Structure formats: C-alpha cells, structure tokens
Amino acid sequence: MPNLKEDFDSLVAKTSLSDSVDRRTFLKTTLGTGFAAAVMPVCAQTMIKTDTVGLTAGPLEVQANGLSVPIYRAQPEGKTNLPVVLVISEIFGVHEHIADIARRFAKLGYLAIAPDLFKRQGNPAAFASIAELQAAVISKVPDDQVLGDIDACVAWAKENGGNVDKLAITGFCWGGRITWLYAAHNPKVKAAAAWYGRLVGDKNELTPKQPVDIAATLKVPVLGLYGGKDDGIPQDTLAQMKAALAKGSSKCEFVVYPNSGHAFNADYRPSYVEADARDGWKRTLAWFKAHGVS
Template structure:
C-alpha cells in the first residue's frame, strides 16, 4: 500500500493572509517547514507543484499569496510574462515581510521553530527569500534566480548585493548564466557579497540556462538538466541544515 499523495490546500493564516499549504502525504509528520515564495506570476499550478514536491520530500510547505491585496491569486494569464513582470511592482517591502511572516507563523504553529524553518523562492520570490534571511534567523534560504541584485524592485528592500553580507543563516543561490534579467557580472557580485556573510553561502550558476530555468510549465525557458541539478541541490541543502532525525510533533 502506498502513501496518499501530498495535495496542496488553500487556507488562511491567523491574520487572514491566504496561504497554499502542502503537508507530507500518508499521515507522515513533517521534518520541518519551508516557506515557498512564488515567481511574478503568483500561485500558479507550477508553484503548487513545487509545494507538493517539497511535501513529498518530507517538508511542510506554505506559500503566501502575495497578490491578495489586489484580490487575485495569480496574474491574468492573457497578459503573459511581460505583464507579470510589471504586476509584481505593486508589492512593498512591508507587505512582503508581513505575508512571509504570516507563512512563517503558520509553520511555527505546526511546531517548526527557527532551526526547523527555511525559505525558498523563485524569480522575485528568490529576491524575497534572501531578503527574509537577512531579517529572520532561519535555518536555510534558497534563491532560484532572484533578481534586483544591484537595482531594487521595491521600496524598503535594498538590492541583494547590498543585503547579502547581512545573511543570518545559510543561503544557496541557483542562477542561469544566460539570464537576460540578471547579468553574469551581477551573479559574480552577488556571489562575492554573500561570501562576506558570517554564515555558509554558495551560488551555483548554470551555463546554457536562463531565467526561470526550473519552470517546467514554460517550454521556452525550461532547462531539464539544470532544473534537476538545482532541485537536487536545494533538497540536499534543506537536508543539511534542517534534516534532523526528529519530526515535528
């Protein structure tokens, strides 16, 4: 008999922030909790699948709906990616921090303390992941091609190259070397900035991969080899920094 699959569900945090949450299937107790921060498109089927993959690996995943103040879950599909890149500029540093903290609070209520919580983000979510790890003492943070490396996106959130030396916990960056939104010089600058932090950091870059190379719902940009390697590294990073033998109560 096999375990029931992990299925994402939508619920509200105590403060009302909408979340997509996915727990390990088959009644398994989570090993810890991971906040998942979506890309500029919002809570898409792809993002839900990421939550399910994390849950299958044993983690309790919680993804805040960052567009909830605009009354939507994801950006209008008709607008495509260029529209989403503009839509994300409605966010503010204060609003992002509040929504991420609501997701962290949900994980804490499930029994995950600072040493059992991590954050992973994609695209602008990767930016949020690193920024969060400079203000909260999390066990790990992972950024898939987070932008705003040298020029900020939002008021109240400095560029990543400025923030990175202040990381409070281990950080892993996963970037494509052919990203039209993040130059090689910026990747190098972010790697050097993160290396100045007083915590373990690593930035891995992939030749032949561009922005959103992990998005398997976008054939034009998806790079299977880079995506598989990056995902394996992300899971290993979580295992290394949160992978205690015990589970959440």
C-alpha cells in the same frame, strides 16, 4: 523520510497536459492566481504532476496583519513536528506549478507552504503581458508587506504541525529575490535556496534594499541557482553579490548552469531545462539536509 538520493522520478510523476487536462481546464484548476498569458504556451511535454496520495494538501488562509492571505499547504497526512519549507512564487502567483513544488517537498516529509503574496495588490492572472502585470501589481508590492506575510506563515506552521526550528525557504525569480531578503529578515531560517533571483537593482520606498545590500550582514546559508545565459541576471551581478558576501560570515554557495537561461526550473514553460532543474532540486534537498532541515 525518504533518502534524499532517491531518484527524482520516484518523487514526481511526469504527465503531459494532453494526457491529463487540456489547457483551458488546466488554467481553471490553478489556485486563483493562475498563469498569466505571458507565460504561454504551456510546455505540455514536460509538465510535472505530483499526486496527493499520503498528503494533506490544498488551499487555506492565514491571518496576516488583519488580512486573510491565501496559501497552498502540503504535508504528510497525519504527521506533526515536520520540517517547514516556504515556497515563494514567481510574479505569476501560486499556480499549479508552485503547488506541485510544495507537494514534492511534502512527499519528502516537509510541511510546505506557498503563500499568495500579491493578495492586496491584485490578481496576476488578470493581465495579458508581463509589462502590464509588473506595472499594475508587482511594482506596488512593498517588501515589508511580503516579509510580514511570510512571518505569518511561519507562525501558522508552528501552530499546525510544523517544527519552525527546522525552517527553510526557497523561491523562484521574484521569489528568489525574496528568498535572499527573507533569509536576512529572519535569522531563524536554517537554510535557503534562491533560484534565479535578482541580486542588484533600483531601490525605492517599496523596495528599499536589494540582496546585495544585505549580503554583508547575512547569517543564513543561501544556495544560489542561476543560469549562465540569463540576460536579466548578468554574471557580473553574481560577482557583485559574491564580493559583498565575502565581507560577512554567511556560508553561501552559487551554482551556475552554463546552458540555461532564466526560469530553467519552470517545467510548464519553454525555458525549462530538465537536467539543470533536476540537478538544482537535488542540490536544494542536499543543502537543506546539510543545514539541519530534514
């Protein structure tokens, strides 16, 4: 496996959309749950593109509670007994950016799985605004369903070249919140990295707990990566989470990037902050390695 200190540029090749595909082609080549109009314009100068040389990568389906759940899988070609990382998307689904993150992990020797966790409720690409998407799809997705679908991905990984004794999870925004919850749900996870995932909020039948509610019983070490200028996740909510974690035994850490807002790792959006995204990536790899997932 490559040295985790290897320069980021050797893991992912940056190409602008104008150099590779135009915006229309780019949208058509996403994985079926592409970019909602709300995230446009694509930030063409910073879009990262990781190739599949040496990898087995592409869409598959996993059986979960009687349903075929689409996933994007990337892993080193011909290798087995691989550490496993689950890549949990934003509300916009498993589009090319999320697939690229899976390929970045695969280049480092991981079996990376990015599941489409909105399959039962709808297609995020069909909505023109975040408000419409939230109302029509995201608000109808039960946490129990999500956790069960991720369990099915872990089971699939175990049967397809993955070593689930070396299991990690990372997620972004909506997926960052799920990362916290899944770390509590599955104590076999060795390490987790939650990128700007919401920590507190309203609870209902579909979302009965927030990360702050599971903090005191959490056993899995979680790295939290947050933006200091993120208006949707105020710093006082991080303080609440830290206080709740202090009541338990989990060894969690937070990194706050003072110059970043929300979605600073989303290299296809204007919110992208290259320096902080690179630092967060390196910290994630080091966190996984320090907890035996490499």
